């Protein structure tokens with residue numbers, strides 16, 4: 001056994017090298033995993049009916065075994081579902097296979113493997129230069145009520161909970177009835193009398209201290225690089241700064257709303273939020289051919305000016321485990337590829353939910369938690385290739401321009417109502433919602449240099465910017481998007497359109513879009529002084 005002194009020296013001399021900050025996360029790209037549904041340790045093809053809401057057998061070792069699959073698509077971070085011990089019993093809404101029904105924050109959920117398995121996952125990720133983000137729930141615990149009476153307060157056996165094992169650790173039981181009353185949202189309970197989500201009393205300073213010291217040790221023990229925090233709007237805002245500081249790593253919160261003003265308050269107390277307010281108009285813009293593309297611009301520009309750091313560092317996603325998958329709305333390939341591309345041109349951190357790349361179509365919870373092993377982790381398919389291309393293009397843009405990550409995406413007005421052009425130099429996303437049988441065209445001036453050669457990285461088709469007007473003109477094939485980079489940003493030994501890398505020769509990326517670069521330098525300076 002280690003003596004205390006040698007344990008301490010290990011801790012001091014083998015410091016946790018990653019423990020990444022908000023800044024370090026900004027260039028990352030995240031793959032979201034529901035551990036129970038990602039991979040079995042032995043890769044057997046276990047049955048898994050989503051509507052049964054039972055554990056299907058996925059494990060941390062399963063994730064380790066399939067890191068190539070994730071990394072091959074260009075992701076350099078994973079977000080895994082919660083890891084702590086959950087309620088074992090059946091509940092009115094099935095079993096806690098997803099991990100969001102905490103009973104004990106000091107024990108791990110043994111369904112996903114051992115403590116060593118989890119540590120091996122962190123080690124395997126770090127050996128590849130990848131980050132580990134872990135999902136945590138601070139707002140509530142879960143226990144079945146001791147009787148089926150719906151009279152409040154209900155009785156609970158608190159003894160199975162840890163460390164909050166007394167009735168006084170929780171707010172008095174009441175269910176949230178008024179989302180316009182923030183006290184009601186924070187102090188009443190989520191859930192219902194069949195499955196009450198027991199709302200922890202985060203007004204109690206003893207409870208707060210417990211949480212803060214827990215999170216410091218949790219992050220260190222499991223070598224966690226970032227935390228995704230569940231149901232953030234259900235805890236008072238001034239709880240979060242001390243908690244985030246005790247965590248010492250990047251924190252990104254779930255604030256489920258389309259209200260930008262409401263969301264922006266949480267960007268003051270945590271590093272970042274999941275960008276739900278942009279997600280709503282994006283889904284609506286692309287899930288039919290009559291969707292409203294201008295609503296995207298409107299939400300993005302409002303968020304850019306309202307959030308503490310604009311959209312920089314926010315989590316940009318098309319799908320997650322809480323919402324119907326995009327392909328439950330439409331399976332039109334053109335629409336799907338456009339919608340999937342958006343998070344990769346976004347100012348924030350792109351997040352892709354497992355199964356999206358395999359074209360899964362599950363609707364609302366529990367149907368959107370399909371086991372990934374049914375896909376065979378197939379890599380040679382269209383959507384996987386598409387995701388790899390947009391991920392790589394973003395990485396090339398990060399590498400080619402030191403200001404890419406601090407330049408706000410901007411919208412270049414289009415006369416075609418089915419077309420939208422989003423510029424984030426040196427990247428330009430030409431998106432459309434006309435669908436695979438429609439036609440769309442874009443015309444973009446002032447982004448690239450006159451006569452410059454640029455490439456659509458999805459097809460490797462090159463375009464020459466008009467040498468007198470400086471206009472890039474392009475049209476869509478089968479309603480697909482075009483993701484443009486200057487050929488000078490590509491690498492001749494790279495995996496993306498290597499054959500056209502640097503074909504223009506004349507221009508360097510740094511000469512591209514000087515105007516935008518200047519603006520971003522000013523923006524960067526302003527950010528520094530805020």
Ligand SMILES: *[C@@H]1O[C@H](CO)[C@@H](O)[C@H](O)[C@H]1NC(C)=O
Nearest residue numbers: 040041042043044046056057
């Ligand atoms: C594979 O693992 C699952 C889940 O742990 C288990 O139920 C199953 O029996 C194993 N299959 C084989 C062939 O070992």
Ligand SMILES: *[C@@H]1O[C@H](CO)[C@@H](O)[C@H](O)[C@H]1NC(C)=O
Nearest residue numbers: 090092144145146147148149
């Ligand atoms: C409550 O009802 C459910 C469903 O009928 C049942 O499974 C459960 O055992 C009941 N719980 C108690 C405490 O009686």
Ligand SMILES: *[C@@H]1O[C@H](CO)[C@@H](O)[C@H](O)[C@H]1NC(C)=O
Nearest residue numbers: 166168169201204205206207
């Ligand atoms: C705060 O929590 C502690 C620990 O559970 C408890 O002893 C105390 O009664 C609580 N205080 C209030 C005001 O509820």
Ligand SMILES: *[C@@H]1O[C@H](CO)[C@@H](O)[C@H](O)[C@H]1NC(C)=O
Nearest residue numbers: 174181182183184185187188
């Ligand atoms: C808001 O909710 C709290 C907690 O449920 C309640 O005590 C308070 O009366 C509500 N305020 C209003 C104005 O309804």
Ligand SMILES: *[C@@H]1O[C@H](CO)[C@@H](O)[C@H](O)[C@H]1NC(C)=O
Nearest residue numbers: 182258259260261262263265
């Ligand atoms: C959005 O949130 C703000 C701040 O909480 C609130 O004042 C406003 O009424 C909300 N807007 C809508 C449309 O609900």
Ligand SMILES: *[C@@H]1O[C@H](CO)[C@@H](O)[C@H](O)[C@H]1NC(C)=O
Nearest residue numbers: 292293294295296297298299
């Ligand atoms: C599209 O969205 C914009 C911005 O939110 C809005 O002003 C416009 O009225 C919407 N158009 C339609 C047809 O709904």
Ligand SMILES: *[C@@H]1O[C@H](CO)[C@@H](O)[C@H](O)[C@H]1NC(C)=O
Nearest residue numbers: 280283284287288328329330
């Ligand atoms: C598009 O998404 C919106 C928002 O989720 C939803 O209300 C609407 O029904 C969807 N449309 C289609 C055609 O699925």
Ligand SMILES: *[C@@H]1O[C@H](CO)[C@@H](O)[C@H](O)[C@H]1NC(C)=O
Nearest residue numbers: 392393395396398399491494
């Ligand atoms: C971007 O630069 C990093 C660091 O040099 C390198 O490891 C990575 O392969 C580059 N990405 C691409 C897509 O070329």
